[in-house]
Amino acid sequence: MSQPTMNGNKAPHVPMKNLVGFLLSLILTFAALGLGLAHVMSFGMVMFIILILAVLQIVVQLYFFMHFTESDGPRYHIIGLAIAVFFVICIIGGSIWAMTFNSQAL
Amino acid sequence: MSTAIHKSSHGSVHESPKYKGKVLPLEYTSHEGPLNILGFWIFLATDLILFGCLFATYFVLRTHVDGGVTDKELFDNITSFTAETVILLTSSFTSSLAIFAMRNNNKKRLIGWLIVTVILGLSFVGLELREFIEYYHEGYTMSRSAFLSGFFTLVGTHGCHVSLGIIWMISIITQIARYGIDAINARKTFIISLYWHFLDIVWVFIFSVVYLTGVVS
Amino acid sequence: MLDRLKEFASNFFVTGEPMIYMSDVAIVLVSLAIIFTLTYFKKWKWLWREWITTVDHKRIGIMYLISALLMLFRGGVDALLMRTQLALPNQHFLDAQHYNEIFTTHGTIMILFMAMPFIFALFNIAVPLQLGARDVAFPYLNAISFWMFFFGALLFNLSFVIGGSPDGGWMSYPPLTELPTDPGPGENFYLLGLQISGIGSIATGINFIVTILKMRAPGMKLMKMPLFCWSVLASCIVIIFAFPALTIALLLLMIDRMAGAHFFTMTGGGNPMMYINLFWVWGHPEVYIVILPAFGILSEVVATFSRKKIFGYASMVASLMVISIVSYLVWAHHYFVMGASAGVNSFFGVASMIIGIPTGVKIFNWIFTMFRGRVRMTLPIYWTMAMITCFAFGGMTGIMLAAVPIDYQVHNSYFLIAHFHQTLIGGVVFGLLAGLYYWWPKMFGFKLNERLGKWAFWFFNIGFYVCFMPQYALGFMGMTRRVYTYPADAGWTSMNFTSTIGAYMMGVGFIFMVVQILYSIKYGERDLTGDPWDGRTLEWSVPSPAPEYNFAHIPEVEERDAWWEMKQKGQSLVQLNHQKPFEPIHMPNNSGRPFIMSLFFFIAGFGLVFNWWWMGAVGLLGVAVTMVLRSQERHDSHYIPAEEVQRSEAALGRF
Ligand code: HEM
Ligand SMILES: [Cu+2]
Numbered sequence: 001m002s003q004p005t006m007n008g009n010k011a012p013h014v015p016m017k018n019l020v021g022f023l024l025s026l027i028l029t030f031a032a033l034g035l036g037l038a039h040v041m042s043f044g045m046v047m048f049i050i051l052i053l054a055v056l057q058i059v060v061q062l063y064f065f066m067h068f069t070e071s072d073g074p075r076y077h078i079i080g081l082a083i084a085v086f087f088v089i090c091i092i093g094g095s096i097w098a099m100t101f102n103s104q105a106l
Numbered sequence: 107m108s109t110a111i112h113k114s115s116h117g118s119v120h121e122s123p124k125y126k127g128k129v130l131p132l133e134y135t136s137h138e139g140p141l142n143i144l145g146f147w148i149f150l151a152t153d154l155i156l157f158g159c160l161f162a163t164y165f166v167l168r169t170h171v172d173g174g175v176t177d178k179e180l181f182d183n184i185t186s187f188t189a190e191t192v193i194l195l196t197s198s199f200t201s202s203l204a205i206f207a208m209r210n211n212n213k214k215r216l217i218g219w220l221i222v223t224v225i226l227g228l229s230f231v232g233l234e235l236r237e238f239i240e241y242y243h244e245g246y247t248m249s250r251s252a253f254l255s256g257f258f259t260l261v262g263t264h265g266c267h268v269s270l271g272i273i274w275m276i277s278i279i280t281q282i283a284r285y286g287i288d289a290i291n292a293r294k295t296f297i298i299s300l301y302w303h304f305l306d307i308v309w310v311f312i313f314s315v316v317y318l319t320g321v322v323s
Numbered sequence: 324m325l326d327r328l329k330e331f332a333s334n335f336f337v338t339g340e341p342m343i344y345m346s347d348v349a350i351v352l353v354s355l356a357i358i359f360t361l362t363y364f365k366k367w368k369w370l371w372r373e374w375i376t377t378v379d380h381k382r383i384g385i386m387y388l389i390s391a392l393l394m395l396f397r398g399g400v401d402a403l404l405m406r407t408q409l410a411l412p413n414q415h416f417l418d419a420q421h422y423n424e425i426f427t428t429h430g431t432i433m434i435l436f437m438a439m440p441f442i443f444a445l446f447n448i449a450v451p452l453q454l455g456a457r458d459v460a461f462p463y464l465n466a467i468s469f470w471m472f473f474f475g476a477l478l479f480n481l482s483f484v485i486g487g488s489p490d491g492g493w494m495s496y497p498p499l500t501e502l503p504t505d506p507g508p509g510e511n512f513y514l515l516g517l518q519i520s521g522i523g524s525i526a527t528g529i530n531f532i533v534t535i536l537k538m539r540a541p542g543m544k545l546m547k548m549p550l551f552c553w554s555v556l557a558s559c560i561v562i563i564f565a566f567p568a569l570t571i572a573l574l575l576l577m578i579d580r581m582a583g584a585h586f587f588t589m590t591g592g593g594n595p596m597m598y599i600n601l602f603w604v605w606g607h608p609e610v611y612i613v614i615l616p617a618f619g620i621l622s623e624v625v626a627t628f629s630r631k632k633i634f635g636y637a638s639m640v641a642s643l644m645v646i647s648i649v650s651y652l653v654w655a656h657h658y659f660v661m662g663a664s665a666g667v668n669s670f671f672g673v674a675s676m677i678i679g680i681p682t683g684v685k686i687f688n689w690i691f692t693m694f695r696g697r698v699r700m701t702l703p704i705y706w707t708m709a710m711i712t713c714f715a716f717g718g719m720t721g722i723m724l725a726a727v728p729i730d731y732q733v734h735n736s737y738f739l740i741a742h743f744h745q746t747l748i749g750g751v752v753f754g755l756l757a758g759l760y761y762w763w764p765k766m767f768g769f770k771l772n773e774r775l776g777k778w779a780f781w782f783f784n785i786g787f788y789v790c791f792m793p794q795y796a797l798g799f800m801g802m803t804r805r806v807y808t809y810p811a812d813a814g815w816t817s818m819n820f821t822s823t824i825g826a827y828m829m830g831v832g833f834i835f836m837v838v839q840i841l842y843s844i845k846y847g848e849r850d851l852t853g854d855p856w857d858g859r860t861l862e863w864s865v866p867s868p869a870p871e872y873n874f875a876h877i878p879e880v881e882e883r884d885a886w887w888e889m890k891q892k893g894q895s896l897v898q899l900n901h902q903k904p905f906e907p908i909h910m911p912n913n914s915g916r917p918f919i920m921s922l923f924f925f926i927a928g929f930g931l932v933f934n935w936w937w938m939g940a941v942g943l944l945g946v947a948v949t950m951v952l953r954s955q956e957r958h959d960s961h962y963i964p965a966e967e968v969q970r971s972e973a974a975l976g977r978f
Pocket of ligand 2: 606607653654
């Protein structure tokens, strides 16, 4: 007997979702790489786009691979993850900002 | 929980547990299952902060090369780090296939995909070690400059995580081989797969902001 | 050969001070006495079975508590040594180096090895019982947390007699603490001791978050949860997001020292500011980690002893959650001052200003709860009142500090020392003591003697003000922190002398507390009802101390103060025992592995302190092996048969 899945149906026999996720992650990677090698834009612009692509990669992993909408109760893990992402941005942004501040002050 | 989950730690499910009308997969069916999975998600959140601090340090020290090698010079071997990236992405995919097989109750495939994942993980670690050794022979060590300290520590910490994941995954494979797909093994496998995908996410950022930044700058 | 051994020993052991030799002797004697007692009474097995391998949250809580009190003693002795040195000008009781070591160990121990285990003790003792749960979410992990803390603290304290104490201040700022300027093993003890216990703290944070989110009794919605649980949730959120920053700060400094990296060095492009940055990403929230549970305790105590619902429950919850998030975002103020003038570390600075608003809400609510309630004057309420007074005052001086012109005058002075001791002692320690007295009967089944407790209370409280009020003045008079002595003509003598008297009064207060505990073990009033204070929350619905499984039947919760409401309706858990059949209870197994794994961490840490790589490798290998063994474990729980539950309830007079 096959195991039940989230929607109560039998699981599909072709892992479509996983395949799509894999394809997307490859596309995103090579898009970033291509952009990095192309030297068509300014450093800041390229970095900005590369970072956006990286964030999209997270979404791909979370949604297509990590089943992150699944839960047996309220989805506390999503809240936790969201706070963590927010704090990481604060730490990185804050550190860089504060360190430049300091090197000017010293 | 809308219906009582049968609290058995021995993996026997008498009644398919549900949440909001949806049937839950096997890994949620024991008493420990949902607890461990939520706990692990939260652990990932703290680990994310941990890597965040390493990334912050790397960013701040990136240009502090002390007259030595810069990131642009260091990361000239594009194929090498691209290969590492593709390997890790693929392993993330194969570990998701393992979960897919698990949910189809296909033990053979489950083990197969996990073994593929382990092999990919090993080749990733191998490539990374080779890269590090190469740098070492060129005299680019941790004690050369702050930039290199930051680089080796960030990437090395990720590598340690991957190595730990490999040992852990092997331990789980032996258990699946012995006891099959039950609630305990399902929980363990699901959690290791979360870990593995998480490491992939971290690597994507290393790829983007360490290697690609070096290439672009 | 013998010469080499001698030379090794003289470097390995701390030598040269009569005080150290005395404590060497004391340590050896105490250890021998413990070993002898255990052997004589054949208690080794008991120790191993009942305590070392336990995963029971109640016992782990007690072990945390004992450790915290021991560390309070050690930190307190450090404080008295410093105050003795400063009592009069130009003293040579301690030299400069020794003074440095002592304020470093005092600060580190008080914050990381006293306050942290103290809050964890109360988490463990109260949270599962308040939630109506049978244990925490991850009992095995809970044991790991405790032993990691224990061995981390042990490693840190070992530096007193082996290798030498750290001396870089409790924040251990580089570049001072880098290898060239601080070659001794003392700093390594600091780094590894904190690292090991820090891992345990993160695990505790995760554990209690999941416990609170997932293990509540049926019917207990989040908004029906006792406020202490809310405060624990808030505190744990801060723990899991703040501690990784400390982990990284310590790790990088360790890599600098052991592998010659250049994160925080002055050469090679290193940037010491980055350490300070990371340290405060943790350090600022850390204050809230320890103060939030104290807030929760106060809410419980005030409601219980006023026999009233807490006033403004929702606003209490909101302020806890706001603090837990906001506390994370203001770390930078610690080095804004730093950028403006070097060597400055304003400890609580603007923090007090931000915390001021929600804290004001809380104080207002506590007072309103007590208002027109007939407050029963027991020890928990005494300490609560003391904390409200002291903390409100400390908050005010904090806002003074936050005002930039004043800060400029008094930063890094004794004004700052007085201020943060006021928040740490008057806020954290007083609050935790209120919790200790409140839950003591639940932990041990007897009450602590009130009369001795009041002596302790008054000595400690009056001592506190005598000790720290003069220090505000000293700050204005220009006395800076971390000075080991001062000239006679500075005009600081009388104030310092008064301050030292106050410190000794607190010492006397502590002795009274110890006497009180010893006396009450023998003569204290036994608590046979399980509900000595006429409590409101579920922990008071079970016997004191609670049986292994806590609740024979898990109660259905309908109202906020669940136990109070049950009592109003004339219900009790004894009735449940009669109404419902007993069922087998699912409990986690004991395990020796958490202890052994942490012991391996200790071995690894000790090896790394002295750069004995082989020993570090052996330790880490041991850790890896125990982890794999854990991964291979499949059945770590058992069932207590229904008949046994029934028998045990009957023995407790509940069936
Ligand atoms: C029991 C009464 C206490 C007394 C008499 C006392 C006394 C002192 C003294 C004399 C100093 C050194 C000041 C200097 O020379 O700079 C100090 C520093 C410090 N104390 Fe206390 N203290 C007490 C309790 C506490 C508690 C309960 C905590 C924390 C929970 C604490 C945390 C600190 C910290 C963090 C420092 C700074 C250490 C450093 O400069 O690196 N103290 N205390
Ligand atoms: Cu602060």
